[in-house]
Structures are given as structure tokens and as C-alpha cells.
Amino acid sequence: MKLPKVYNPKTVEGKIYQLWEKSGFFNPDKLSAAKKKKKIKKFVVAMAPPNITGSLHMGQALENTLVDILVRKKRMEGVKVLWLPGIDHAGIATQNVVEKELKKEGKTRFELGREKFIERVWQWKKKYGNIILDQLKKLGASCDWSRTRFTMDEDYARAVKKAFLYYWKKGWIYLGKRPVNWCSRCQTSLSDLELEYEEKKGKLWYLRYPLKIKDKRLKMKDEHIVVATTRPETMLGDTAVAVNPSDKKYKKLIGEKAILPQVHREIPIVADRLVDPKFGTGAVKVTPAHDLKDYEIGIRHKLQMVQVIDEKGKITKNAPPPYQGLKADEAREKIIKDLKKLNLLEKEEDYTLPIPKCYRCGTIVEIIPSRQWFLKMDATHPSPSLKQIAIEAVKSGKVRFHPKNFEKIYFNWLKNVRDWCISRQIWWGHKIPLKGENDVLDTWFSSALWPFATLGWPKETGDLREFYPINLISSARGIINLWHARMIFSGIEFMKEIPFSQVYIHPTVLTKEGERMSKSLGIGVDPLQLIEKYGADATRLGVTWQITGGQDIRFGEEDMVMGKKFCNKIWNASRFILMNKSPLINADKLRRFTLIKSKSLTQADRKILKALERTVKSVTRDLENFRFGQAAQILYHFFWHDFCDKYIEESKSQKEKENTQKILYYVLLTSLKLLHPFMPFVTEEIYQKLPLKNKKKFLMIETWPK
Numbered sequence: 001m002k003l004p005k006v007y008n009p010k011t012v013e014g015k016i017y018q019l020w021e022k023s024g025f026f027n028p029d030k031l032s033a034a035k036k037k038k039k040i041k042k043f044v045v046a047m048a049p050p051n052i053t054g055s056l057h058m059g060q061a062l063e064n065t066l067v068d069i070l071v072r073k074k075r076m077e078g079v080k081v082l083w084l085p086g087i088d089h090a091g092i093a094t095q096n097v098v099e100k101e102l103k104k105e106g107k108t109r110f111e112l113g114r115e116k117f118i119e120r121v122w123q124w125k126k127k128y129g130n131i132i133l134d135q136l137k138k139l140g141a142s143c144d145w146s147r148t149r150f151t152m153d154e155d156y157a158r159a160v161k162k163a164f165l166y167y168w169k170k171g172w173i174y175l176g177k178r179p180v181n182w183c184s185r186c187q188t189s190l191s192d193l194e195l196e197y198e199e200k201k202g203k204l205w206y207l208r209y210p211l212k213i214k215d216k217r218l219k220m221k222d223e224h225i226v227v228a229t230t231r232p233e234t235m236l237g238d239t240a241v242a243v244n245p246s247d248k249k250y251k252k253l254i255g256e257k258a259i260l261p262q263v264h265r266e267i268p269i270v271a272d273r274l275v276d277p278k279f280g281t282g283a284v285k286v287t288p289a290h291d292l293k294d295y296e297i298g299i300r301h302k303l304q305m306v307q308v309i310d311e312k313g314k315i316t317k318n319a320p321p322p323y324q325g326l327k328a329d330e331a332r333e334k335i336i337k338d339l340k341k342l343n344l345l346e347k348e349e350d351y352t353l354p355i356p357k358c359y360r361c362g363t364i365v366e367i368i369p370s371r372q373w374f375l376k377m378d379a380t381h382p383s384p385s386l387k388q389i390a391i392e393a394v395k396s397g398k399v400r401f402h403p404k405n406f407e408k409i410y411f412n413w414l415k416n417v418r419d420w421c422i423s424r425q426i427w428w429g430h431k432i433p434l435k436g437e438n439d440v441l442d443t444w445f446s447s448a449l450w451p452f453a454t455l456g457w458p459k460e461t462g463d464l465r466e467f468y469p470i471n472l473i474s475s476a477r478g479i480i481n482l483w484h485a486r487m488i489f490s491g492i493e494f495m496k497e498i499p500f501s502q503v504y505i506h507p508t509v510l511t512k513e514g515e516r517m518s519k520s521l522g523i524g525v526d527p528l529q530l531i532e533k534y535g536a537d538a539t540r541l542g543v544t545w546q547i548t549g550g551q552d553i554r555f556g557e558e559d560m561v562m563g564k565k566f567c568n569k570i571w572n573a574s575r576f577i578l579m580n581k582s583p584l585i586n587a588d589k590l591r592r593f594t595l596i597k598s599k600s601l602t603q604a605d606r607k608i609l610k611a612l613e614r615t616v617k618s619v620t621r622d623l624e625n626f627r628f629g630q631a632a633q634i635l636y637h638f639f640w641h642d643f644c645d646k647y648i649e650e651s652k653s654q655k656e657k658e659n660t661q662k663i664l665y666y667v668l669l670t671s672l673k674l675l676h677p678f679m680p681f682v683t684e685e686i687y688q689k690l691p692l693k694n695k696k697k698f699l700m701i702e703t704w705p706k
Contacts, residue, residue, distance in 0.1 A: 003578060003689055007571035009535030013681045017137055025701055027144045028080045043074040044082045044470035046451050047143065051090035052129035053097050058509040058555065059476055061527035064141050065540045066506055066628055067474050071142055072677035073623055076704040082467055083142065084454055086149035087129060091429035091443045092186060092194060096360045098124050114427050121428050135528060140536050140680045149454040151446045159453035160430045160446045163494065172376040179295045180421050182368045183358040184313035188425040189372055190358060191442055191482060195365055197354035204280065204351035205232050205336065208344040209241060209258040212266060225258055226346050228280020230353050233332040236319040237308035238267055240286040242297055245271035247282050261344050262320055270301045289369050307369050373423035373432060386489040387417050393488050393498055401503045402626045406480060413481040448486035451499035469497055474504040504626055507553045514554055530560055537679035538563030544678060547629035566636060567682050573644050574686045577664045585665055587692035591703060602654055605663055608647040611638060612667055616705045619674050632678055639671050670705045
């Protein structure tokens with residue numbers, strides 16, 4: 001069967017994917033190998049669920065390409081593979097998108113009311129929510145789409161309610177007023193992940209706080225203690241000045257008092273280990289209501305919490321009258337101006353600092369005290385705390401990170417973890433299942449249940465029995481603490497077993513200049529445009545090629561060009577081999593190919609077979625150790641140089657035509673198998689044209705070379 005002269009991915013990829021889907025082989029229950037064996041190895045991956053608001057970006061393209069490589073290899077090894085796909089309801093993001101749609105119509109969610117607004121969100125989800133899954137199909141992702149899950153489905157909602165009530169009855173969920181990240185535009189609390197930081201040039205102001213010394217024996221050179229701050233507007237809520245206990249220059253002042261300028265409140269000078277003696281003067285103002293570290297200091301020293309910034313970002317009545325009602329930035333300017341007049345501003349310095357903004361609307365985020373629901377992370381009675389559970393799972397080696405160095409990030413966060421603020425003041429999401437509550441749960445609360453709620457928990461389903469725990473979770477490094485840690489303690493707490501044994505943290509895709517990609521800023525790369533331009537196989541190989549060690553990829557489109565050229569090379573080599581007339585070869589014999597007596601082998605034959613054997617071993621070993629780039633490059637060099645440039649050229653002049661033809665077909669078939677996880681479309685199309693008897697229905701279920 002002849003191949004067309006030119007390989008055209010646009011005519012191949014859609015057709016091939018439809019055939020795969022129609023076959024049902026993405027579903028592990030329908031694979032013939034799985035049906036025949038009662039006891040069979042399993043490989044289960046749960047997709048990191050993309051938001052229903054999103055379209056495919058380069059990070060997701062990379063992540064799902066790498067997972068698909070592993071999934072396709074395992075499937076070919078005869079393992080029962082389940083790649084479980086799904087999407088996340090993305091509370092704040094989705095609500096904002098629908099609110100923008102309403103704004104175009106001149107409406108607000110408040111005019112619609114909660115019930116009608118939620119109906120509108122479901123309509124939006126039905127129309128747009130699955131777009132990203134369709135885009136993953138274009139990439140070639142071989143998920144079991146029949147098991148697609150959504151975090152707001154009825155069954156999943158039942159799991160979320162069960163988890164909340166379990167923690168509530170255990171006494172680990174409580175209602176309290178504590179400082180949280182707050183978006184004044186969205187009018188909700190935010191998790192740390194829902195913040196984006198913008199480096200901004202600002203000032204570090206050195207403020208003089210007059211001293212009130214009770215010990216008259218102390219002889220002070222100065223009548224003030226100088227504190228350094230980037231946010232003078234919060235000084236209106238100061239309830240202490242803190243120094244590090246090891247800082248000798250302030251030792252005599254610990255226990256004394258200072259007078260808060262403008263407010264005229266007496267505040268204590270305390271010693272606390274959280275203070276960095278190298279920052280500013282080594283003395284810092286403490287505002288427990290508006291800083292998370294200050295809140296911790298306040299708890300230890302029993303300080304008052306005075307809120308001076310409200311939910312709308314304005315100064316409250318707890319501040320002196322001249323500042324009440326001003327926006328925070330306006331109050332800052334007035335305070336600095338007033339302190340200068342009183343000679344209480346010692347100096348100011350240029351200072352670059354990260355400004356936290358809401359990841360959806362771009363509003364500067366304040367930290368304010370708010371009535372919220374919290375999940376205790378460090379409660380130890382009557383069982384180990386969630387924090388301890390998560391630490392022990394990784395420390396014991398039951399859960400392993402790849403690369404291993406990411407364990408450090410995991411442990412550092414858990415060491416200083418705060419109680420988890422699980423409530424949000426929005427309408428779209430899982431409503432807190434208690435009477436009279438209108439808040440919804442943090443999106444990450446439902447995502448923490450992903451490895452087992454997707455399999456039917458709290459029901460005792462067949463899928464839950466068969467596929468839990470899963471084998472692998474893969475994601476970017478930014479959600480190690482917000483997702484992985486929470487899945488680990490949730491799995492152990494609810495299922496009494498680790499949710500997964502391996503975590504692969506893939507590299508971050510940066511621009512060529514080393515910046516984080518951002519479509520909104522015009523510095524993102526759309527993987528769908530790459531697929532349109534070069535084809536899915538070239539795109540997959542191009543992104544995989546760049547993973548050779550480091551945790552950041554400086555994306556270059558030239559690797560997609562290379563991928564496209566390689567597709568054509570594979571196509572042309574296969575076309576040449578198929579053009580040579582030969583009897584129909586038995587595929588079973590070719591799979592069990594044994595070397596013909598050495599006397600009948602030429603030196604070229606021996607060299608290519610040895611090179612192929614080395615390649616099989618190397619590629620298999622590299623993929624088992626998550627060395628994707630190395631495996632891709634080994635395959636590329638073998639096929640292009642050893643097979644095409646050398647052996648195929650030498651085969652044209654070899655005398656043993658029958659032997660040569662068998663070796664050509666054997667090396668080609670084995671190469672297609674090795675290449676298939678990386679470049680599934682072109683390899684499948686060629687496989688379908690191979691003149692082999694007893695051929696499998698698809699290359700995707702062929703046997704992996706040994």
C-alpha cells in the first residue's frame with residue numbers, strides 16, 4: 001500500500017483521532033488485553049483539571065503531552081491504563097466571566113438574583129465549558145472521555161458535602177474572624193494562588209515613633225524608635241512595635257512603650273523571632289489586622305486587632321477623623337505629608353516590592369480581618385493533624401516527587417502552614433452545607449478530593465475499588481502546596497491510603513526572553529496556532545525536545561520546525577520501504593523477529609540492529625525516569641542518522657534483498673512503536689498502511705518493544 005508523496009497533518013489528525021475514539025480503546029475496560037487477564041498491572045493518571053473558563057495554553061499543552069507519552073507507552077506495555085479527564089468549576093474566574101457577559105447587556109448579578117445567576121452560569125458552562133477538552137483532543141490526548149468529571153456535577157457535589165460535614169463534626173472546621181486576602185472589587189476572600197504579583201517601584205519609609213520610657217534609669221540617645229514600612233497607611237492600626245530578640249541594640253527597649261503618631265495610642269515594644277533584624281532598622285510596626293505575619297505576632301503577644309481598612313479598601317472609623325473614608329492610597333499620601341510636618345519622617349528610600357493583585361480583575365489585594373470558615377491544619381487530637389499526615393506521606397517515601405528537589409518546597413510550606421480559609425463570598429461554587437450560610441467553598445477544597453471523588457466516592461463504586469490509589473499526578477510547580485498537599489492529606493483522611501504514589505512537576509514554559517507567558521499581555525504562545533501551523537505531532541515533539549534537565553523552558557518555535565521536518569523524514573523513509581515490492585510479511589513473526597544466522601548478516605545489518613537495541617533500552621529507561629527530552633532526542637538521532645542516513649542508503653546496494661527487506665520492516669515497525677507516544681498521528685497513519693498479516697487494529701495497542 002503506497003503512501004502519498006507528502007504528509008499532510010490536516011488530512012490525517014482529525015481522521016485518526018475519530019478512529020481512536022470510535023475504537024473505545026481509551027477506555028481500559030474495552031482493551032482486549034485487559035479483558036483476558038484477571039490480574040493485570042494498572043496505571044492510573046488523574047488530569048490536573050483545567051478551568052472551564054480557559055483555553056489551552058503552553059503549560060497545559062506541555063503537561064498533557066508528557067502525560068500522554070507515559071499513558072501511550074504503558075498501554076502498549078499491556079498495562080490497564082486509565083487517564084481520567086475533567087474540568088474545574090473555577091469559582092471566581094467563572095463568576096467574573098459571566099458577570100462580564102451580563103455587563104454587556106447592562107445587567108448585574110444582583111439584579112438577576114442568586115438563583116437566576118446560577119442558571120446563567122450553567123448555561124455558559126454548557127456552551128463553553130468543554131472547549132478546552134476538545135482542544136486537548138487536537139493535541140492527541142488519549143483520555144477515557146467516557147469518565148470525564150466536573151467538580152460541580154451532582155455526584156461530585158455529594159462528595160464535597162460529605163467532606164465538609166466530616167471535618168465539621170470532627171471539630172476541625174470553625175468560623176472565625178481573621179486576616180485574609182481580600183479583593184475589594186470581587187468582594188471575596190482569596191487564596192494565595194488567586195494572587196498575581198506585579199513588581200513595582202515604591203518607597204521604604206522610616207517613621208519615628210516617640211518613646212514612653214517607664215524605666216527612668218534607661219539613658220536613651222534618642223527619644224524615638226524608628227520603624228521601616230512600605231505601607232504607612234496601616235500604621236493607623238498598629239498595636240505594637242516588634243524587634244528580634246537577638247538584636248542587641250533594642251534589648252533595653254523590650255517591654256517599654258512607644259506612642260503611635262497621629263493616633264496617640266500607647267503600644268508595647270515586643271520581641272519576636274519573626275522580625276528580620278536586617279530589614280530597615282530592625283524594628284517593625286505590628287498591625288495584626290492587616291498583615292498575616294503581624295497577626296501571628298499579635299496572637300503570641302495578645303495584641304489588639306484594630307481594623308483600619310474596610311471591605312471596600314477605605315479607611316474605617318477606627319482611624320482618626322482626617323483619614324476616615326479615604327482610599328488606602330489617598331490615606332498613605334496624607335499620612336506621609338502629616339508626618340513630615342511633625343518631623344516624624346526620618347527618611348525615605350526607593351524600594352521595589354511585589355504588589356499582590358486579584359488574578360481575575362487586577363485590583364490590588366488588601367489583607368483585612370473577615371468572618372470566614374477555616375479548616376484546622378495543626379489540630380492533633382484525637383488523631384494526627386492534616387499537616388502531619390501530609391508531611392509523613394512524603395517523608396516516608398510513599399509519595400515521591402520528580403524531580404526530588406520539589407519536596408523542599410512542599411515541606412517548607414507545611415512547616416509554617418496556617419489554618420486554611422475555605423470560604424468565598426461569591427455565588428458560583430459549592431455552597432457551605434450549613435443552615436443560613438450563603439458563602440461557597442474555596443475551589444481548592446473540592447479539588448483536594450479529585451483522586452477519589454472522580455472515582456465515585458463517597459459511594460463504594462467499582463472504579464473506586466479498582467483504580468484507587470492512582471499512580472501519577474502531574475502539574476506545574478505553582479500548585480504543589482495548594483493542590484498536591486491537600487490531595488495527599490484528603491486521600492489519607494478519607495480513604496485511609498495515599499491518593500497517588502508519584503508526582504511529576506513539569507518545567508515552566510517561558511518566552512524566549514525568559515518571561516512568564518501571558519496571553520493577556522501579548523507574550524503568550526497559543527498551542528492551537530502551533531498545531532494549525534505545524535501539526536500536533538510536530539508541536540508535541542517540539543515541546544518535549546526542550547526538556548533536558550532545568551525546570552524552565554525558554555520556548556523556541558524552531559523546535560516545532562524541526563518537529564515538522566522530522567514528521568516528513570519518518571513519512572518519506574516509510575514511503576521508500578513500502579515502495580519496494582515484497583511478499584506480505586507476517587506481523588506476528590516480525591514482532592518476534594530473531595536474528596538470522598550471523599553469516600547471512602552484513603556489517604550494516606549488525607550495526608543497525610545493535611543501534612536499535614540500544615535505542616529501545618535507552619528510550620524505555622528514560623521514560624521510566626521522566627527524562628522526556630533525552631528519550632526524544634535519542635529516538636530522533638537513531639531514526640534520522642542511523643536508520644535513514646546510513647542503513648536505508650546502504651540497503652539499496654545490499655545483495656540479500658529478502659533479509660534486507662525484513663530488517664527494514666522490523667526496524668521501521670519497532671521505530672514506529674517507540675515514536676508513537678511522542679508522535680501518535682503520523683506513526684498511526686503509517687502503521688495502517690504497512691502490508692502486514694495479523695496486524696493489530698491500531699498502533700496504539702501494539703506491543704512495546706523489549
